[in-house]
Amino acid sequence: MDARFLPLFVVVPMASAFLIPLFSRLWPRFADLIANAAGAALLGLSVNGALCLFANSQVLLYHMGGWASALGITLEYDHLTALVLLAVNTVGLAALLFSVRYLDHYTGRWKFFSLFMLVLAGLNGVTITGDIFNMFVFIEISAVSSYALVAFGTDFDELEAGFKYMVIGEIGGTAILLAIALLYAKASTLNMAVVSQVMAGFGHTPLFWFIVATFLVGFAVKMAMVPFHAWLPDAHPSAPAPVSALLSGVFIKVLGVYAMSRVMFNVFGLSRANAAPLFNLLLAFGVLSIIAGGLLACAQKDYKRLLAYSSISQIGYILIGLGIGNYWGIVGALFHILAHALGKGLLFLTAGSVEHATGTRDLDKLSGLEKNMPVTAWSYLLGSLSLAGVPPFAGFFSKLFIIIGALSAKMYWLAVLAALFSTVTLGYLVKVVNKAFFGRKDLEPTPAREAPASMALAMLGLLVLTVALGIGFKPVLDKLVGPAANVLLQGLGYAQGVLGR
Amino acid sequence: MSLIVQVIARLLAGMLFLFGTYVVLHGHLTPGGGFAGGVLIAAAFILMSLAFGSVEQTERNSYTLSSVVESLGGVLFVSLALAGYLAGVFFFQNASVYGTGTPLKLISGGIILPANIAIGIKVGAGLFAMFLALGASRFVMKD
Amino acid sequence: MIAMFACMVLLLVGLYAVVIKRNIIRIIIGFSLVEYAVNLFFALVGFKHNGIPPIITDVAQSRSNFVDPVPQALVLTAIVIGLATTALMLALAMRIYEKYRTFDVTEIRRLKG
Numbered sequence: 001m002d003a004r005f006l007p008l009f010v011v012v013p014m015a016s017a018f019l020i021p022l023f024s025r026l027w028p029r030f031a032d033l034i035a036n037a038a039g040a041a042l043l044g045l046s047v048n049g050a051l052c053l054f055a056n057s058q059v060l061l062y063h064m065g066g067w068a069s070a071l072g073i074t075l076e077y078d079h080l081t082a083l084v085l086l087a088v089n090t091v092g093l094a095a096l097l098f099s100v101r102y103l104d105h106y107t108g109r110w111k112f113f114s115l116f117m118l119v120l121a122g123l124n125g126v127t128i129t130g131d132i133f134n135m136f137v138f139i140e141i142s143a144v145s146s147y148a149l150v151a152f153g154t155d156f157d158e159l160e161a162g163f164k165y166m167v168i169g170e171i172g173g174t175a176i177l178l179a180i181a182l183l184y185a186k187a188s189t190l191n192m193a194v195v196s197q198v199m200a201g202f203g204h205t206p207l208f209w210f211i212v213a214t215f216l217v218g219f220a221v222k223m224a225m226v227p228f229h230a231w232l233p234d235a236h237p238s239a240p241a242p243v244s245a246l247l248s249g250v251f252i253k254v255l256g257v258y259a260m261s262r263v264m265f266n267v268f269g270l271s272r273a274n275a276a277p278l279f280n281l282l283l284a285f286g287v288l289s290i291i292a293g294g295l296l297a298c299a300q301k302d303y304k305r306l307l308a309y310s311s312i313s314q315i316g317y318i319l320i321g322l323g324i325g326n327y328w329g330i331v332g333a334l335f336h337i338l339a340h341a342l343g344k345g346l347l348f349l350t351a352g353s354v355e356h357a358t359g360t361r362d363l364d365k366l367s368g369l370e371k372n373m374p375v376t377a378w379s380y381l382l383g384s385l386s387l388a389g390v391p392p393f394a395g396f397f398s399k400l401f402i403i404i405g406a407l408s409a410k411m412y413w414l415a416v417l418a419a420l421f422s423t424v425t426l427g428y429l430v431k432v433v434n435k436a437f438f439g440r441k442d443l444e445p446t447p448a449r450e451a452p453a454s455m456a457l458a459m460l461g462l463l464v465l466t467v468a469l470g471i472g473f474k475p476v477l478d479k480l481v482g483p484a485a486n487v488l489l490q491g492l493g494y495a496q497g498v499l500g501r
Numbered sequence: 502m503s504l505i506v507q508v509i510a511r512l513l514a515g516m517l518f519l520f521g522t523y524v525v526l527h528g529h530l531t532p533g534g535g536f537a538g539g540v541l542i543a544a545a546f547i548l549m550s551l552a553f554g555s556v557e558q559t560e561r562n563s564y565t566l567s568s569v570v571e572s573l574g575g576v577l578f579v580s581l582a583l584a585g586y587l588a589g590v591f592f593f594q595n596a597s598v599y600g601t602g603t604p605l606k607l608i609s610g611g612i613i614l615p616a617n618i619a620i621g622i623k624v625g626a627g628l629f630a631m632f633l634a635l636g637a638s639r640f641v642m643k644d
Numbered sequence: 645m646i647a648m649f650a651c652m653v654l655l656l657v658g659l660y661a662v663v664i665k666r667n668i669i670r671i672i673i674g675f676s677l678v679e680y681a682v683n684l685f686f687a688l689v690g691f692k693h694n695g696i697p698p699i700i701t702d703v704a705q706s707r708s709n710f711v712d713p714v715p716q717a718l719v720l721t722a723i724v725i726g727l728a729t730t731a732l733m734l735a736l737a738m739r740i741y742e743k744y745r746t747f748d749v750t751e752i753r754r755l756k757g
Binding site for chain 1 (some may be wrong): 659668679714718722732733736737739744752
């Protein structure tokens with residue numbers, strides 16, 4: 001199977017983003033149809049690509065326009081790309097299916113779908129491109145569309161959160177552009193593989209560390225690492241629920257963690273062996289994220305704000321997995337990307353379902369919802385068990401791998417911290433269960449109706465995938481996550497894979 | 502606006518539009534291209550809208566028309582990019598739809614000329630729609 | 645070289661405006677300054693002593709003195725992205741004014757915790 005399907009990952013959502021405004025003037029529901037068809041097509045493409053990759057296990061390359069590697073943009077598809085694309089398109093399709101009924105609250109339906117398609121186009125584009133300026137352009141496409149989506153309801157809170165998110169996020173984007181300018185000044189090319197070859201002979205001068213630090217600042221703002229996290233607790237609750245699911249589940253990971261690890265490991269060739277201070281810095285920020293996110297989440301009264309702080313904490317787990325730097329740490333981090341995307345997407349969709357049915361997100365006002373909304377309640381319970389690391393769900397295995405990685409690098413305190421804070425995670429997630437769903441038998445159950453069929457279908461789909469990922473972790477580990485970790489660990493060897501053909 | 506502004510605006514708008522079209526069409530020979538020319542085309546429309554004030558029905562029709570033209574420009578660009586893909590060659594292939602021209606003449610440079618035209622249409626219509634949505638929002642936004 | 649230092653000074657001035665100023669419109673202007681500074685820095689990367697603009701006017705011309713054209717194309721893309729961002733910020737500022745009746749950032753702080 002050759003690589004001709006690679007541009008379709010970007011063309012399908014972008015073409016539907018341009019067609020939706022045209023066709024919705026004829027019939028308003030056309031937007032739903034086009035958007036969901038595009039989402040399903042993207043999921044089909046990513047599953048197809050992953051199966052192709054399992055069959056013959058060779059990096060797929062596509063030269064746009066026929067230009068050779070050093071002159072033009074190449075799209076490259078290896079195991080890490082396959083993993084991230086599966087996460088992005090699964091959560092994207094679930095959110096699209098959910099928003100068919102959820103958008104009855106909002107006006108301007110087709111604008112939502114058009115912006116959502118642009119976000120998906122940007123996310124797919126960041127993952128699949130092999131050219132560093134192209135990655136920046138797609139980062140900005142998805143970021144600007146997400147600023148508009150966060151402020152979609154144009155109510156008081158949403159406007160404030162959207163403006164704050166926008167200013168902070170754009171400063172991060174500008175930092176990435178500055179770093180790309182400095183990198184181009186030294187390497188004279190934009191293709192990631194050729195740049196990594198130049199960087200191999202460059203040496204770790206102060207200019208090198210300045211470029212690395214500027215990239216780190218830019219990506220840290222996008223992924224809400226702790227000193228730069230101030231936008232996330234306001235932006236994720238204020239967005240409409242499917243957008244929150246996409247943002248928390250996928251966006252901060254693709255734009256932040258995937259882009260950072262691709263640049264750090266493959267382009268710059270850094271690893272634990274030759275850049276230990278940088279990895280210790282990542283560990284420090286990760287630990288800070290886990291502690292700050294976890295403790296602040298315990299004090300929240302708003303359903304979605306609690307989940308947003310939990311996202312900060314889980315990004316901390318992924319960061320310590322990357323900061324440990326050996327095979328099991330990176331495997332744990334990548335597996336946690338999958339598990340957290342599915343789990344947190346599911347939790348935000350249940351929050352949207354509760355808001356759709358009762359009109360409020362305040363935990364003090366909700367009680368006993370499991371009588372009237374059983375699907376939502378059980379989805380929340382099983383999803384939160386997965387995120388807290390309870391076997392046999394997916395989150396247990398990812399935290400287990402991170403702890404194994406910490407132990408084999410002899411960082412015992414890190415393993416203890418990871419295990420301790422997964423108890424804290426279970427604590428604050430169960431708090432929602434106690435208040436809103438299964439507990440408080442003394443209060444009257446809040447009047448509510450179960451979620452409509454399409455919303456319930458989206459939630460059940462994500463739930464089934466979370467359970468399946470947990471039970472069937474071994475084939476996923478061997479065929480997808482393990483080779484993806486090897487892609488990152490081989491560092492500068494990435495260039496051989498891309499340029500040798 | 503006063504009479505002097507209105508007379509001059511009527512004279513200048515046509516010349517701005519013509520100059521913008523020139524910059525778009527010669528994008529592969531001289532500096533400029535799709536985006537800069539599109540901004541000039543939008544400036545021509547914005548000048549007319551600023552000089553002659555806004556009447557509700559005219560503004561709403563203008564907004565609808567420029568939104569539709571913008572979407573058509575985007576669809577045109579995507580279909581140009583897909584033309585090479587569907588014909589079996591690479592995506593965004595720089596082949597020419599009118600045979601190979603001679604270098605340094607107007608008909609040359611492969612797919613750059615139609616791509617510049619598509620971008621010029623999209624940016625021009627898009628910027629005018631953006632101006633109407635921000636400046637005449639009480640006429641144009643229907644919520 | 646002096647021009648690159650001037651770009652960095654412009655970046656710091658813009659960053660100062662984004663961080664310190666209280667009026668939303670001044671924050672947006674400061675952000676435009678940051679964008680200008682980074683774009684100018686990027687365009688200066690292709691500088692060459694005694695360079696000529698990279699436009700081919702005659703097919704049999706010596707091209708060894710051309711200034712690097714790639715940063716110019718990249719800066720064009722970055723300017724367009726900056727335009728879209730500024731437009732969206734202004735639209736948000738307009739909506740904030742309709743709701744809150746003020747442009748003062750210290751008064752739009754309803755989200756806490």
